[in-house]
Amino acid sequence: MMFFERIKKSLFGIAGRASLAGALTVLCGLLLTGCHGGRVSKSFEIPEEFDTSENIELTFWAKNDTNKTQTEIYEKAARDFESLYPNVKINIRFYTDYGKIYNDVITNIATGTTPNICITYPDHIATYLTGVDQVLELTDIIDNEKYGLGGSELRFDGPKKDEIVAKFLEECYIGGSLYAMPYMRSTEALYVNKTYVEKLGYELPDEVTWDFIWEVSDAAMEKNADDTFKVNGQNVMIPFIYKSTDNMMIQMLRQKGWDYTTGDGEVLLFNDNTKSLLFEIADHAGKRSFSTFKISSYPGNFLNAGQCIFAVDSTAGATWMGPEAPLSDIHDNAKVKDVEVVVRKIPQFDTEHPLMISQGPSMCIFNKEDPQVVLASWLFMQFLLTDEVQISYAQTEGYIPVTTKAHNNPEYIDYLGRGGEDNKKYYSIKLDATKMFLDNIGNTFITPVFNGSASVRDAAGQLIESTTKSMRRNQTVDDDYMEKLYSETVSLYRLDQLGASTAGKGRKAEDLGPLPGGAKALLISLGSIWILIIMYFCYINIKRRLFNKNNE
Amino acid sequence: MKKKLLSVLLAGAMALSLAACGNSTPAADNEGVMTYAEYAAADLDTEVTVETYVQAHQSWWDNKVTVYTQDDDGAYFLYELQCSEEDAEKLVPGTKIRVSGFKSEWSGEVEIVDAKFEFVDDGTSFIASPVDLTDKLASDDLINYQNQLFAANGLTVVARPSGNAFDYKWDNSGSHDENSDLYFDVQDAAGNTITLTIESYLCDNTTDIYETVENLNVGDTVDVEGYLYWYEGANPHIVGMGVHPN
Numbered sequence: 001m002m003f004f005e006r007i008k009k010s011l012f013g014i015a016g017r018a019s020l021a022g023a024l025t026v027l028c029g030l031l032l033t034g035c036h037g038g039r040v041s042k043s044f045e046i047p048e049e050f051d052t053s054e055n056i057e058l059t060f061w062a063k064n065d066t067n068k069t070q071t072e073i074y075e076k077a078a079r080d081f082e083s084l085y086p087n088v089k090i091n092i093r094f095y096t097d098y099g100k101i102y103n104d105v106i107t108n109i110a111t112g113t114t115p116n117i118c119i120t121y122p123d124h125i126a127t128y129l130t131g132v133d134q135v136l137e138l139t140d141i142i143d144n145e146k147y148g149l150g151g152s153e154l155r156f157d158g159p160k161k162d163e164i165v166a167k168f169l170e171e172c173y174i175g176g177s178l179y180a181m182p183y184m185r186s187t188e189a190l191y192v193n194k195t196y197v198e199k200l201g202y203e204l205p206d207e208v209t210w211d212f213i214w215e216v217s218d219a220a221m222e223k224n225a226d227d228t229f230k231v232n233g234q235n236v237m238i239p240f241i242y243k244s245t246d247n248m249m250i251q252m253l254r255q256k257g258w259d260y261t262t263g264d265g266e267v268l269l270f271n272d273n274t275k276s277l278l279f280e281i282a283d284h285a286g287k288r289s290f291s292t293f294k295i296s297s298y299p300g301n302f303l304n305a306g307q308c309i310f311a312v313d314s315t316a317g318a319t320w321m322g323p324e325a326p327l328s329d330i331h332d333n334a335k336v337k338d339v340e341v342v343v344r345k346i347p348q349f350d351t352e353h354p355l356m357i358s359q360g361p362s363m364c365i366f367n368k369e370d371p372q373v374v375l376a377s378w379l380f381m382q383f384l385l386t387d388e389v390q391i392s393y394a395q396t397e398g399y400i401p402v403t404t405k406a407h408n409n410p411e412y413i414d415y416l417g418r419g420g421e422d423n424k425k426y427y428s429i430k431l432d433a434t435k436m437f438l439d440n441i442g443n444t445f446i447t448p449v450f451n452g453s454a455s456v457r458d459a460a461g462q463l464i465e466s467t468t469k470s471m472r473r474n475q476t477v478d479d480d481y482m483e484k485l486y487s488e489t490v491s492l493y494r495l496d497q498l499g500a501s502t503a504g505k506g507r508k509a510e511d512l513g514p515l516p517g518g519a520k521a522l523l524i525s526l527g528s529i530w531i532l533i534i535m536y537f538c539y540i541n542i543k544r545r546l547f548n549k550n551n552e
Numbered sequence: 553m554k555k556k557l558l559s560v561l562l563a564g565a566m567a568l569s570l571a572a573c574g575n576s577t578p579a580a581d582n583e584g585v586m587t588y589a590e591y592a593a594a595d596l597d598t599e600v601t602v603e604t605y606v607q608a609h610q611s612w613w614d615n616k617v618t619v620y621t622q623d624d625d626g627a628y629f630l631y632e633l634q635c636s637e638e639d640a641e642k643l644v645p646g647t648k649i650r651v652s653g654f655k656s657e658w659s660g661e662v663e664i665v666d667a668k669f670e671f672v673d674d675g676t677s678f679i680a681s682p683v684d685l686t687d688k689l690a691s692d693d694l695i696n697y698q699n700q701l702f703a704a705n706g707l708t709v710v711a712r713p714s715g716n717a718f719d720y721k722w723d724n725s726g727s728h729d730e731n732s733d734l735y736f737d738v739q740d741a742a743g744n745t746i747t748l749t750i751e752s753y754l755c756d757n758t759t760d761i762y763e764t765v766e767n768l769n770v771g772d773t774v775d776v777e778g779y780l781y782w783y784e785g786a787n788p789h790i791v792g793m794g795v796h797p798n
Binding site: 067068070071093094095098100273294295297298329330331334469472473475492 | 721725726727730
């Protein structure tokens with residue numbers, strides 16, 4: 001099992017014997033802690049100076065894609081930072097699973113032993129925020145003259161605020177406040193066996209539609225008398241495989257202009273719009289011209305074996321796509337090499353207005369008692385945004401740097417222009433996927449983040465997985481089936497227990513609704529006290545003046 | 553007398569009904585249960601029901617457990633079987649269970665998915681003896697032993713692409729602390745190389761086998777035992793190993 005390993009444990013990603021019940025207990029504890037104001041308030045104020053005489057040790061929880069080069073880049077960044085700030089030592093703990101980081105953070109919030117910095121998803125940060133003052137709010141610090149983005153006292157050439165790609169920074173706002181910085185971004189790409197498309201009598205357009213994919217996929221199911229498929233002469237052919245069905249559903253809905261949640265957490269997924277998409281998918285699943293990663297396996301494995309024509313996977317998985325890919329799970333003799341694999345945008349409903357998801361890791365800082373430690377964490381986080389780190393990490397996969405500063409760096413521009421020079425650093429499909437994303441930053445969208453948004457994402461994918469499985473099993477998929485599926489999915493992901501808790505990301509001036517009664521009473525009391533204080537001082541002042549006047 | 557008899561019959565019927573409500577099944581009730589041959593012949597994505605014996609299982613999580621099972625005729629891999637934590641503790645080697653789910657294939661691994669099970673209390677138990685596949689590791693016949701407990705002896709540990717005797721995760725990007733799967737390559741007498749895995753959800757970083765592999769050196773000669781799991785080719789999950797003295 002080589003690639004990312006089969007996804008064994010998803011939402012909480014707990015290895016070993018930890019239980020969901022345990023995680024939920026911790027989560028409940030967190031929520032209760034939040035209700036009662038937390039144990040220690042650690043509101044952070046930016047120190048005037050970074051104290052380089054104080055020895056500081058930082059813990060950084062990093063996420064890599066089972067990619068050794070990525071771990072080496074993190075290590076080098078830590079050592080380079082330490083050489084700039086000799087009083088700081090960075091300890092890195094590597095993860096290959098966001099779910100495991102999430103679970104460990106939740107556990108460590110309860111015990112007060114969170115890391116200083118971690119790579120994570122905004123969806124997860126929304127849950128971390130249920131602990132009071134746990135995650136550092138970055139809204140002010142990024143603008144600090146000395147230590148903010150591009151600040152005067154930095155010992156490295158970091159990006160300025162306006163050099164962070166605005167679309168990517170937007171994703172890090174939760175409830176109107178900035179709680180993270182983007183680290184890398186990817187999107188999904190369509191990897192196409194162009195040779196087989198043409199063999200089936202079609203011309204591959206630059207802008208691929210869902211209709212085109214379904215039509216070609218169905219056509220590819222034609223068989224020879226010996227039961228092999230005409231298009232590849234093999235016994236196996238799954239023309240269209242989608243890796244991440246939650247993204248598939250979310251993007252299909254978005255392309256249609258149908259939201260799947262509101263910004264404040266109302267679930268809009270279970271309706272006739274979604275049903276219409278599911279029936280379309282069901283039609284092709286029943287013909288076996290469509291399948292998913294969870295049902296069949298990695299799209300890249302089938303694509304590289306000449307058993308798939310359209311594979312949708314992350315641009316961050318581009319080094320696995322194509323028979324000449326530098327990374328592969330299938331034996332060399334199983335690859336079909338005399339085919340041309342090309343990259344396109346994911347299929348669209350409206351090619352004039354393409355839409356694709358923006359995804360990828362972000363970084364957050366956990367608040368600590370010592371402001372110097374927090375400042376050191378912030379400095380290291382900024383260091384991870386420098387061109388050297390951004391460009392070298394982005395080159396490991398089809399990621400793109402999150403700063404325009406890196407995009408415009410001559411080294412990066414040179415890299416982008418060298419596609420195909422080798423099948424490693426300059427692997428053409430990886431570079432084509434990267435360039436496709438760079439060209440379409442303006443066409444990307446992000447999804448609302450709130451406490452529970454990760455469950456809604458999972459549910460969106462589950463609808464496709466269940467429907468596809470049912471069709472493969474010759475079960476009846478009709479309106480009654482859909483009603484039952486909706487009901488079961490709501491129950492499975494506990495979506496009926498979600499509160500409309502947090503505002504959508506990317507909206508700084510979010511309307512948070514009317515103030516709670518307690519807050520109103522507190523504000524009125526504070527105002528009244530101030531009025532009384534002012535009246536008292538006025539009274540004293542007048543009294544003193546009158547006294548002075550009488551004595552003159 | 554008739555009323556008394558009727559009462560006894562009704563009580564008996566009720567007792568039987570209650571027994572049927574439990575999660576244990578009497579031996580004679582095997583309607584719809586497939587033989588291994590019938591299971592092997594069944595199409596993918598069809599519903600299957602088999603009776604089989606637990607050999608090992610991975611760690612329980614979120615009301616699911618992945619189980620390695622076998623009987624005299626063949627082996628079944630039960631992927632994420634629906635199971636309470638309490639029942640998972642009862643899935644000890646030798647336990648007979650009846651499993652109903654769907655036959656499926658994932659990267660070459662034929663398995664039963666979306667399955668439920670019940671314990672079969674017929675007094676029988678079965679612990680598989682490993683089949684010796686030392687001479688078959690590169691043969692086309694190997695797939696016929698898929699999921700079975702097997703042994704292979706006198707294998708030589710060869711360097712991974714990383715140069716190591718073993719890697720944490722396939723590309724050595726994992727770690728002991730992360731409880732990563734271990735990968736190591738061995739060569740048989742004919743020079744065929746196969747990658748073996750310590751699946752950490754089956755044998756985690758506290759087990760002897762995990763530690764044994766962490767102490768391997770390139771050139772060591774080993775005898776191994778494990779389950780013949782498949783991922784784009786044979787990718788056995790090893791559970792036992794002896795290292796020959798140098």
